[in-house]
Amino acid sequence: MLTALQYRILRRIAPAGASRMTGAAYASASKLQILLGADLLERVRGKDVLDFGCGYGVEAVEMARVARSVFGLDILPKSLERARELAQKEGVANRCTFGTVPPVDRVDTIISLDSFEHFGRPDDILRTMHELLRPGGQVIASFGPTWYHPLGGHLFSVFPWAHLVFSERALVRWRSDIRADGATRFSEVEGGLNQMTIGRFERLVAASPLRLVHLEAVPIRKFRPIANRLTREFTTSIVRCVLERPARDDVKEGSR
Numbered sequence: 001m002l003t004a005l006q007y008r009i010l011r012r013i014a015p016a017g018a019s020r021m022t023g024a025a026y027a028s029a030s031k032l033q034i035l036l037g038a039d040l041l042e043r044v045r046g047k048d049v050l051d052f053g054c055g056y057g058v059e060a061v062e063m064a065r066v067a068r069s070v071f072g073l074d075i076l077p078k079s080l081e082r083a084r085e086l087a088q089k090e091g092v093a094n095r096c097t098f099g100t101v102p103p104v105d106r107v108d109t110i111i112s113l114d115s116f117e118h119f120g121r122p123d124d125i126l127r128t129m130h131e132l133l134r135p136g137g138q139v140i141a142s143f144g145p146t147w148y149h150p151l152g153g154h155l156f157s158v159f160p161w162a163h164l165v166f167s168e169r170a171l172v173r174w175r176s177d178i179r180a181d182g183a184t185r186f187s188e189v190e191g192g193l194n195q196m197t198i199g200r201f202e203r204l205v206a207a208s209p210l211r212l213v214h215l216e217a218v219p220i221r222k223f224r225p226i227a228n229r230l231t232r233e234f235t236t237s238i239v240r241c242v243l244e245r246p247a248r249d250d251v252k253e254g255s256r
């Protein structure tokens with residue numbers, strides 16, 4: 001009854017399911033450099049790199065211009081098809097490859113953009129990243145919006161914090177009118193949505209074999225004056241972090 005009412009309200013508010021997150025901010029700029037820093041390409045120059053959750057491969061191809069090799073990993077084969085075409089078109093297909101299964105050889109650096117809030121089992125992903133890295137290698141990641149951000153529900157945030165106001169059942173039912181992937185929960189939508197918070201991410205890293213080198217909760221510009229440790233779940237735009245596989249796995253401080 002309540003679900004049906006909420007569903008009707010959602011249909012009224014957002015009949016076509018227009019997303020507020022268009023990616024337009026990166027239309028004419030390097031998403032890699034905006035999110036991970038202008039020196040990112042220098043940091044991967046000459047290295048073996050893996051892009052975890054590479055999507056259409058735009059960043060993998062960009063890195064392949066300077067890296068020794070790049071492997072783009074994703075669970076969606078149709079995204080990887082597009083990624084391979086792009087690598088071919090840009091002339092880097094010899095050192096930029098893609099797949100749904102991690103490569104056998106370890107890498108120096110793992111990049112992950114806008115993916116930690118999508119991974120179905122982020123704890124497993126952290127362990128996999130550890131296994132994929134050479135000792136001393138780093139994960140350089142940026143992700144968000146996290147769950148309590150006004151648009152943390154991604155497609156479900158039909159207005160700010162709508163994903164916290166409406167029930168999961170009503171939102172998923174509304175979404176099924178525009179996306180036919182059969183999802184019955186947030187976690188089942190194509191590409192995944194794991195309701196990641198900053199605190200949960202910190203706890204997952206602490207319990208993982210990786211060492212946290214750096215974590216920055218970047219505030220939403222308008223919320224800067226009130227952004228602090230207490231408000232950060234609601235006021236953070238994106239999370240940037242660097243994680244490291246210790247040179248010796250038995251020396252991670254304060255873990256396990």
Ligand SMILES: C[S@@+](CC[C@H](N)C(=O)[O-])C[C@H]1O[C@@H](n2cnc3c(N)ncnc32)[C@H](O)[C@@H]1O
Binds near residue numbers: 031055
């Ligand atoms: C929002 S997209 C980001 C794509 C790209 N990194 C970018 O910034 O444009 C998140 C990606 O993570 C991928 N993904 C989700 N779970 C994954 C997993 N377990 N392993 C690898 N990729 C995964 C999704 O398929 C999707 O392509």
